[in-house]
Amino acid sequence: MPPHAQNQPVAAMVESVQPAVMKESQGDGEGASVAAGQRRKVGPSRIKLSNFSPKEDVFLVKSWLEISCDPIINTEQKKEGFWARITSQYNNKRGSFHERSFISLQSRWETIKAETSKFAGHMANVLRDNPSGMSDADKDEPKWMELNIRGARPGDDDAIADHIPTADCDLETPSSQYSGSKRPMGRDAAKRQAKKSASSSPLDSSQYVSKLQDLSIQKISIWQEENAKKGSRYEKMAAIESQRYDEVRQHNQHMVAIEEEKLQIMHTKADILQTHEEKRILGIDLDKCAPRLRMYYEKKQQEIPKNIGADGDDSVDP
Template sequence: CEREQKRSKNFSKEEDELLVSAWLNVSLDPVQGVDQSRSTYWRRIYDYFHNSKTFDSDRTQSCLMSRWSGILHYVNLYAGCVSKLEARNQRKNALRMFKSDKQHRNFPHLHCWEKLEDKAKWKNRSNQSGTISKKKQKTTTNSSPAAAAQLVVTANGEESQAAMPTVDRPTGKKKEKDKLRPCSNIEALHYLLVKKKEADKEKDLKKEERCQKAFAMQEEKIRIKKERNRNEEERIRLEKDKFEFDRNLEEERIMNVDASTMSTKQQLLYEQLKNDILARRMKN
């Protein structure tokens, strides 16, 4: 998003404040709460931002995430200064203390801090962060206010963890989920029944498809067998016709032979052949 911001204008005060409002409101949903994935969580923040804006803004989801990471870093540092000075009743000097640290020039997100500081979600998050980092803070009692604030950031882990706070659920969330649980069980049972019916239907379709394929293969085998039989019958018929044709030619030759020049035996032989030919033809 830093590259995107270099190509586009910087975030305005209105955009920062709306992003803070989105972060504060999204996870306060009585049912959704923190029980959602990082991508779903930030998709809801993105939707809240663009559905609630009253100004032109085309910030992407990744851009909003990156901006929130920067805001969170500086606000945590400033919160550390405020915490230090509240113990001394010198809260008005928090900005001066923040700027006095060599690592900081100014606090660019005061408008964000003013929206966050009195919200229950922010306080719960800060309290939890303070509990986690208590042991580390014991070893840094002489460190600067900025260093103490940095421990809050370190205890929170990376920005993705801060964006998904594990705070106590708002009042009414458990009751809301308890109300929904019977419905969820019924819906789950209905879902399983629907899936079973779909699986059975698919199984029946596959079985029918296999039967149809087997039937088609059997029909194809019968067709091929019949085709082979027809071809064989045709071959036999052609051979028979050829035999008859050749025999007729030979018989015609015998019937037309002039036996007058032959010997007596040859004449008797051809005479017998001619008689056999005539007898067969008369019979047919």
């Protein structure tokens, strides 16, 4: 079988296994209908939808691939959320077909997956087996070389160049010359070759040492520049903090002066009120007062001159 038979699209694989799946689904449906007829109906029967058509199977497979290959969510989702998204995607693409439920799509997918796995296994067996009259040496014939070159990977330029015959080549070259490209060097062999080349060339070693010295000098210069930048940055931060401290100190001094001025004003107001009260008490006529008030005001009038004399203030005229 030619190698291009291996790359079948998903839709073709689904359509190829559709008859077996439809046959199994129809058999299950007939058995279920007979069993349902034998049982006694208890409640109203639900409307049974028709079997999945090939187009519906294709829609289901496409929906499953789109949701499972989502590069954003990927596998970060639970089973219920995964199939809920598949159901929504399928119902958006179904067109004129019936709307399918979560359980129906999941059951149908299990059937498709099982039949597709069987088909893939049979296809692999067919590809592994040689056709009648063929052998393993037949694949190295020149007529298959062009097909192998077309199917090669983009990075296999050397292999393609080795397989392309030149104009001067003999067309009757044995098939052993087309057996394949040169095997690449392994990891251990590459390491051994690198160590051998490094130890066998003293000039390269001296160049390597000089490069290391240059790199160390560059690192030191970069480190010095970074330290200089850090020092200037720290100096700027210190100047900003000092200026901020001076501003806060001036603000606090200004607030203290304002509070002292407020206290002075309050003391002045209190003195004025006390003076007015003393003048009022000294100006009261005791003969016109009640006996109790007369005793109180008489005592106050006697204390006021004493307080004034003790404070050293001027005498107040009664």
